[in-house]
Amino acid sequence: MTITDHPLVARARLLASELLEPGAERVDQEGVPASHIEAVKRSGLLGLTAPTEYGGSAAPSAVVREVSEILAGACCSTWFVQSQHHTPVQVLARGEPAARESLLGPLARGELLSGVAYAQLRAHPRAPVRARRDGTGWRFDGSVPWCTGWGLNDVLLLAGLTDDGEAVFAFVDARDQPGLRPSAPLRLAALTAAHTVSLELDGLRVPGDAVALRLPYADWAPTDRAKTLNTNPAVFGIASAALSLLDESTTAPLRTHLADLRTRAYALADHPSPLERVAERLAVRAEAYAALNTATTAAVVAGGGRSMSLTSKAQRLAREGMFLLIQGQTTETRQAHLEALTR
Incomplete structure (x- = not known):
């Protein structure tokens, strides 16, 4: 089977031709609608990189890239919202058992859409978001400059740094809640449609079993660097x-x-x-x-x-x-x- 014949590529082409491309100019001006995200969820494409035992496809990298090309070329705003989802899936696949067993299946099957709130880690040695132990859980404080898909995501993968340089990744509900306050939607020169906000964290409390991954920043940084190259x-x-x-x-x-x-x-x-x-x-x-x-x-x-x-x-x-x-x-x-x- 060639890459272009792969069933996931075929699904992406169908989604692009029937829904995303015809409405792209309208979406650019009005925002990615929930109906687009529901269509992406139904397509099975949210499980592209997820392990098969959790309902994903574990697709080869060439297929993942082809799907990304198709979706981005059809409607970049919709592509960008759903693209955030795949990093949380990959983190869960190698992360803590409690979080993995709770969330990886629903994310892999497209029942939930995840966003991300971890780009602030790249500001190191500054720490825009601090993570501290809080009883059996964690407390997050600080500012997240970019969070895409607000109002469309079900959950977020949030990251903060501890005082001793450990990166803590935890899942939180993607909603206004005690300790988490979103800004108004950001008006941007491009992709305003992707529902991007900033987040203020003031004592956001996260239970211990919502933590997906903990590792020294020095161990995380090379993997992140490789992706950006x-x-x-x-x-x-x-x-x-x-x-x-x-x-x-x-x-x-x-x-x-x-x-x-x-x-x-x-x-x-x-x-x-x-x-x-x-x-x-x-x-x-x-x-x-x-x-x-x-x-x-x-x-x-x-x-x-x-x-x-x-x-x-x-x-x-x-x-x-x-x-x-x-x-x-x-x-x-x-x-x-x-x-x-x-x-």
């Missing part, structure tokens, strides 16, 4: 969608270049040592973003004055491409990208 598959999905708006004579050389970058990026992503060939990973990542910018700019140019309308697909894709420039960004990736832009 590689090219996000959404880059290729949005670039392909932009090229679909152009005539063949314009797109032929762009498609060839994009296909080459995709092959190189995914070969690096599949390399058995995720922290080797770092300079090459960052270079390919920067090249891919440049190709994405070329594709979306070409779509805007081809659209002419129509591209200035908020209902323009070309404009939406260009803004989504801008969003991907900073999504998952670290000091290391930012510096490498800036250096590539000034060569």
Whole structure:
């Protein structure tokens, strides 16, 4: 079976063609509706990376990437909301038994959607969110700058740092509650539709059995770094969608270049040592973003004055491409990208 024949890829294509792509401009302006999330839940795609014994698919990485490309190219806002779900699934799969047995099945089967609230760990050595022992449970205090999918998520994977440098990951209900207060929805240049808020934590108490993972920050950081070095598959999905708006004579050389970058990026992503060939990973990542910018700019140019309308697909894709420039960004990736832009 080829990747394009895989049943999960087929489901993603069906979801994209029948629901996500036709409504993408409306969603961009009005927000991801609960009906989109229910459709994603029913599709089985939330179990992409989950173990089969918990109802997931344990899909190969190539399938996971193909599904991401399809969903991002159809409706980046919906893709981004559901993309948050897969990290909590992976954390539970290797995490504490109590949390795993309580939540992994419902998340893998698409009965629940999880968001994330852990990007603040990348601010280390600062600790925007502190985790402290509180009897048999934990107390979280501080600020989470970004939490996507608010009002759509059922649960959140929240992280904080202890005073001795341990990262604590725990699941909490995704709702306003004592000790957890969301901001108003953030108005952003792109993906406002993804329901992003910031969170203020003031003595949020979490029971011990809701803790999914505890480990020294020094052990967590290399794994997180490895994820940020590689090219996000959404880059290729949005670039392909932009090229679909152009005539063949314009797109032929762009498609060839994009296909080459995709092959190189995914070969690096599949390399058995995720922290080797770092300079090459960052270079390919920067090249891919440049190709994405070329594709979306070409779509805007081809659209002419129509591209200035908020209902323009070309404009939406260009803004989504801008969003991907900073999504998952670290000091290391930012510096490498800036250096590539000034060569």
